[in-house]
Amino acid sequence: MLPIYLSLKKRTREYIVKIGIQQIRMANTIQGQRTVVKDIEDKEGRHCKTCRKTLSVDLFYKRKNGRCELVCKKCRSRKRDKEHRKYKQKFIYHLANFIDIKCSRCGYNRNFSALDFHHKGKKTYSIAREIRNLTQSSFKENGKVDLLTEEILNNCEILCANCHREHHTKYFMKLKKKD
16 A cells, blocks of 8 residues: 555656646746737837727837837827816816806806816815816715815815916016006
């Protein structure tokens, strides 16, 4: 019984060693394929999934792992702009449920882009930056939109660009008429 057990134990060890060698070979093969793919990308460029053009690798953002994104910088920027406008409009409709969106000094209300959020006290939250970075998940209950709305209602007044500039200008320039 003992010789059979020893031979079985020996075969098991050999099998484990064989598997280990195969795993090392496989890892080396995969690593080699990755370097080949990178070399091809560097030489020929990359194919954008959106505009379907083959472009230079410089026109793609790099991921953390060093590989290129699937979409070129231009297409990514367009998509982000489009989504930004959609979420900004959605935020404006949300905010309109709570307050009248107009300049609190002169009453200007024609274009939301010309309105600024002026912090009355100490600024704790950069509203313009957060509005630029809105996503679909921002509109969840107790999400970023609720925090923004609370900040605007409690700590801000809405001013048009002109009134906001006048408020922050300490010394007004007096224009003299030339004779």
